[in-house]
Amino acid sequence: MTHFLGTHQNRLDAKGRVSVPAPFRAALKARGEANGNANGNAGHLVLRPSHQHQCIEAWPAEEFEALSQPLNQLNLFSPEHDDLAATLYADAFPIEADKEGRVVLPDTLVAYAGLTDTVVFMGLGRIFQIWEPAAADRRRAEARERAKVKGFTLPGGAPAQ
Amino acid sequence: MTHFLGTHQNRLDAKGRVSVPAPFRAALKARGEANGNANGNAGHLVLRPSHQHQCIEAWPAEEFEALSQPLNQLNLFSPEHDDLAATLYADAFPIEADKEGRVVLPDTLVAYAGLTDTVVFMGLGRIFQIWEPAAADRRRAEARERAKVKGFTLPGGAPAQ
């Protein structure tokens, strides 16, 4: 699988570590290898606070790299570059999993997402998010509701539902 | 990692020294080696006061070098060349880290950025900045706000709202 699918629950231990769900690990590894990173590791992640929600966004390195593209078009001295770079990069944490496939979640992100001892990994295709369990439930219910109201259509002709 | 990511806090000691955060050191070293500087050192920095904010801008030597390119196109005796050169170079300090990875911040820059005993390193991708902690917080909040107002959308992956 090359996408992050499904929802997984894991425990956050006393050291702030949490196991990345095995399916997500596999997806990360596949991505890394596809991009020629022959090194055995899982291809690292970039964690950021989400703009829209109180949760942590996890970007595979390659995906995050794509964010630099629009930035590179801008003049390094322009205020636009400054704002974007500060927003994208200053709050970002490059994270690497240990041999067991665990990552340490930075304190500030744990606080931002309101995490306690159990966290939820929510797959969103090209990226995934890390939530406090109850907030994750609310979020999914809300997303379903919005999608239903809007009649949920996919670009490219995929049939609704 | 070839980019400066995240925000790090370190102490400015009585001698005006401060440790460059380890991840930034690694990024600097990687840059230096990528450009054929086979010497083991971290590849030096150029510090200058930021135009737009009360903070210190830190440029990797190679990145700063790239700024010379447009200058070289200009007539050496033109007013444009004079102004640009004065702006870019006159207030710049070439800085080299010691064996422990620390740098001494020039007095004028410390004063300009209003630094006291604790400083914040803010990663901005290709460069980084050095801030007084409270000012750094304000700056990040401001950047988020301005980016949001501009309709800043993440390419792909990010969920619609």
Place this chain on the structure above:
DNA sequence: TAATTTCCCATGCTAACCCATGGCATCCCA
């Protein structure tokens, strides 16, 4: 010679690395 600055060595702490264990699901074999 006095005052700074630069180099070098020393130390506490934190975080990454490594090894070990328990539980759950799957597979195999009777």
Place this chain on the structure above:
DNA sequence: TGGGATGCCATGGGTTAGCATGGGAAATTA
């Protein structure tokens, strides 16, 4: 079809190495 065995996955904890920081000695400048 049921019971046992096996392997992966999540989790816990001890140890070590790297990092940030402090202070002293040598070198440089005024």
